Amino acid sequence: MARTVATLPAGSRITDYISLGVIAKFFPLEKVREALHQTNRASLRERDLPAHVVVYYVIALALYMRSSYREVLRCLLEGVQWLLDPSATVKVAGKSGISQARSRLGTEPLKKLYETVVTPIAEKRTQGAWYRQWRLVSLDGSTLDVADTAENDRAFGPAWGQSGIECLPQDSFRGVAGKWHAHPMGGASGSICDG
Numbered sequence: 001m002a003r004t005v006a007t008l009p010a011g012s013r014i015t016d017y018i019s020l021g022v023i024a025k026f027f028p029l030e031k032v033r034e035a036l037h038q039t040n041r042a043s044l045r046e047r048d049l050p051a052h053v054v055v056y057y058v059i060a061l062a063l064y065m066r067s068s069y070r071e072v073l074r075c076l077l078e079g080v081q082w083l084l085d086p087s088a089t090v091k092v093a094g095k096s097g098i099s100q101a102r103s104r105l106g107t108e109p110l111k112k113l114y115e116t117v118v119t120p121i122a123e124k125r126t127q128g129a130w131y132r133q134w135r136l137v138s139l140d141g142s143t144l145d146v147a148d149t150a151e152n153d154r155a156f157g158p159a160w161g162q163s164g165i166e167c168l169p170q171d172s173f174r175g176v177a178g179k180w181h182a183h184p185m186g187g188a189s190g191s192i193c194d195g
Contacts, residue, residue, distance in 0.1 A: 023056050023063075023076075027117055032056070035112040041105055048093050049101040053077075055109060058102065069098055141174030 024032075032052045036042040043050040049057070053076075060076045061069070074092045093101070122129035129136055145168040146152045156169040 023059050027056070027059060027113060031116055032109075032113060035109045035116060039106075039108040039112055041109045047101070048091060048097060051101075051105055051109070054101045054105045055113065057098075058105070058110060070095065073098060139174060141172060143170050143172045145169070146171050 029052060032055050033042065036051050036055070041051055043052070057073055057076055060072050064072045064075070067075075070092055077092060120135065122135065124130065146156060148168050152169045156171055159167050159170045
């Protein structure tokens with residue numbers, strides 16, 4: 001999906017920067033580094049965008065899908081800077097640096113991190129999350145547009161709009177979601193194209 005918006009949506013608040021900076025609270029650095037190590041994707045040398053920063057960046061992209069890649073990275077880095085060292089300068093990588101970093105990372109570390117971190121959060125005492133001894137869950141899913149490339153067209157097949165006109169290829173995913181947010185999307189699966 002093309003990203004054309006150059007800035008965060010109007011009305012950005014300091015909480016937008018903080019939310020980007022505290023992704024690490026839910027995805028601890030130790031778990032990120034462990035996933036990178038297990039998948040042999042840890043940075044071997046010092047780069048502008050080390051592998052662990054790229055993991056947080058990809059997660060942030062999912063939160064701000066309507067913003068440009070560089071704007072999301074800038075906000076992520078500014079949020080981290082604001083939390084750690086407000087006097088430090090922020091250097092945002094260019095488009096090719098971002099693309100190369102994401103290609104180096106691949107999908108495996110994110111899959112491993114997901115498998116490690118996403119677990120049920122409802123406890124036995126969580127009201128409404130259980131029926132007798134069974135955890136209440138539901139199936140959920142969605143469809144995402146993917147880049148219009150020949151490789152994605154082969155992997156996902158062409159998509160057709162309601163008027164019969166070919167549109168962007170699409171990937172669908174599905175998973176188990178807990179009742180009343182008692183469980184984050186777990187056991188999700190879908191088509192993945194490493195391209």
